[in-house]
Amino acid sequence: MKIMKTAFLTVLSFFIMAACIRQCLAQPTGGSLESDVKAAYILNIMKFVDWRDGAEAGGKLKIGVLGSDSVGEVLEKLKNNKIGERILVVEKVEESGIASCGCHLLYIGKSEKDRLDDILKKLKGSSILTVSDLPDFARKGGIAGFAIENDRVKIEININESKRAGLKIGAKLLEVARLIK
């Protein structure tokens, strides 16, 4: 019994001691937590989307960043990461070439707020997954946007727009997302 108690106390002490000497770990991107969470969502979204051009076979997944905001900045720092077995390519793109940029996902920065309608028109018929942090993005014709609910980031998906783009969105993503029609 004494041996047991000693063993447990030793393990407990080790836990506490190790905890005390451990330093806090820094955020790697330098972005705010909210921007990091939104960027993390975008990486996760890509795991649950099938592109009709068979992106899974291509070996690379490309994110285009149009305009600028804090989420776009975090995304740019995540290039060359792996999503599953695929390497992530992140590139800044210009509005004039968005439909032919070869992107699987286009992130539209908040700086493009006033040109949003034009941008979405240019993307009609393409199979690009559009994502933005602009308010009500999914309601305004985009595919995936963000909302804050109870101080938590919530993803919103416009299911009709995703179908129009020929994207197949996995059930798991639909389970955690708020559906916009």
Next chain:
Amino acid sequence: MKRLTSKIIAFMSAALLSATPLNASSPSVFELSLDELARVVVTDTKVAQSPDSVTQKVEILDAEEINRHTSLKRNLSELLIYKSGLFVNALSRNDANWGSFGGLGPKYNGYLLDGLPIDCFVDTMSLDPWILERVELYKGPASVMYSNYLSMDFSGNQTPLTGITNFVLKDGIAGPLTRVRLGGGSYRTEGGKFYHQNGNPRFNYFIGGGVENSDYADYGAPGSWLNILRAPSYVKRSAYAGASRKFGAGQKFSLFANRTVHAGDAGRPNRDYDHGYDVLNLTYANQISEKINLQLKGGYRGYDRYWGEDNFPADLGLRNHSVVKQKIMPFDFSINYRHKGESLLTLGMDSQFAAYKNFSEVNGLRTVDVDAASVSRGFFLQEKLILGKWILRGGGRLNRASHSYALINGAMPAGDSTKTWSRALWSFGARYNKSQNLAFYANAGTSFVAPAAKQIWGTASGQIANPGIREENGAGYDFGMEWRPDSKLTLGARALVNELDNAIIDNVVSRNPSRTQSVNSGKARSYGLELMAERKESERLRWFANLTRISSKVENPLNADHDGTNIPFVPDYAANAGLKILLTGEVTLSPYVHVAGNYYDSTSRSGRTRFGPYQIINLKIQKEFPEKNGYESGFFIDLNNITDKRYEMPWQFQETGFNAYIGVEARF
């Protein structure tokens, strides 16, 4: 046992050591899965909050984990069996679950379905895992925000002294999904399940049901009162529906209804049974303003049990049928006021109405043995202050419960037929988030349990009366830490102390026939330590391990036979370890080990039986096929108790040994 425990400690220590690469970078948020990113908890304050703001240790079981652990047999307790600090025995398919929480007996954890109490013994067997979005498992004293459950059956009133387990229903369903599962396996088990959901931002629903038929195995120990002569037949049917409708800016109305029937026999000619369980939940929620949230919940739980008793061992002729009808209606009204950022003031009231009848039926003629009713009311107030890295929680509850007895042993009771108890309860907690990766917490709280009618007056069979039994008072304390040394590893340690005055304890008095008596055992204390480790190496590999050590003691100076013994049904240690490996070809292997130490079925040193130790190894294999034309499919194989351990459980039940199930599932 020492060798085994030492090995487990060594394993945990090795895990700890492997967790501290000094140059670890922490892209923690980018390593989180979709589920983890979306996670919130609701049980602590009754509205959505970050788990980091909860003073208790919280474990969340997500939809994937729920799916993995409850493939065919559908007992939600199988979800919890691998968690630290608790111990669950699924005695057989047609009997109630039994176990212990936090070093105390089976009734010290409050089970909730979306915030309204349910029964921890049978509702976990009747509800389908596919209805759940997640399970929130809170450890530690939390008796303020939730009331006792006024069950008169099984082990009596259930109280949240050692924690709360909240089964959270699906809501906010984003799109259409249909699931069909068919399977079969050992004991000629065959079954199927159906589930369909759909929804839009304003309205969503799900419906489903299941069937299971089996010629179950002999689950009685050799020579036991169960004396199973043939494969017991078992039939289970269930149907459920849930819906949620949003109105206006922040109003929502939700409902859920479930009906489960299971029938069969216990392997003898006149030991038939036919049980029906109903659950109904109604919720109205209104986010009145940015700061004020209002919720009104009401429910109904019906437990209708009917079973045959024969004259065994004299002969196998029918003696009578026993009937228990129990109806419980819980209500809860709460208001949250958000202030000073994320701090929350919660106040409200809850109430329960319970009716319990116990019949004997001979030749179709029913005689009422016990007719009792119970009412409880509670008023609660809790403040949770979030002050930077500190979270401070404190609250109180005024509880009033009364039992009235119209009939006892078939006759009107002499003297006062009503008993009333009033108690003030309190609970405090604190959490310090030193960083995103390290937190410390501590909690304390009190509880109160009135003896149930069954415990006072007994039943025609099974329960021996104890008219002198008194109420019990409890207090619980815990402190612990959570630590994420890097983005992949989570470690935890929790120490706990729980104590009861006049503890109501179930003692097995006779094994053949099976007879139990509830007694006040004096002071009962349990001391425990839990160690937990979980590592997510990648999307393809993750593992967990945990160890719980409990020391319990009953003090009864008036009875030397009971003084200094252990609290029944509490193993001195329990350990679990599991692994999930995703192989190429979308094949997932999930081996699990569950180890339990020694425990007893009574506080009587001379009359008790010792059980354990035992180890169980289970393996789950899942294969997913690529999506084709909008259809996803897969199959699973469950290999349970691979080493074919057949150990005895209380009331002369026995683990049935190795069993296997296979099934297919389609989703579209």
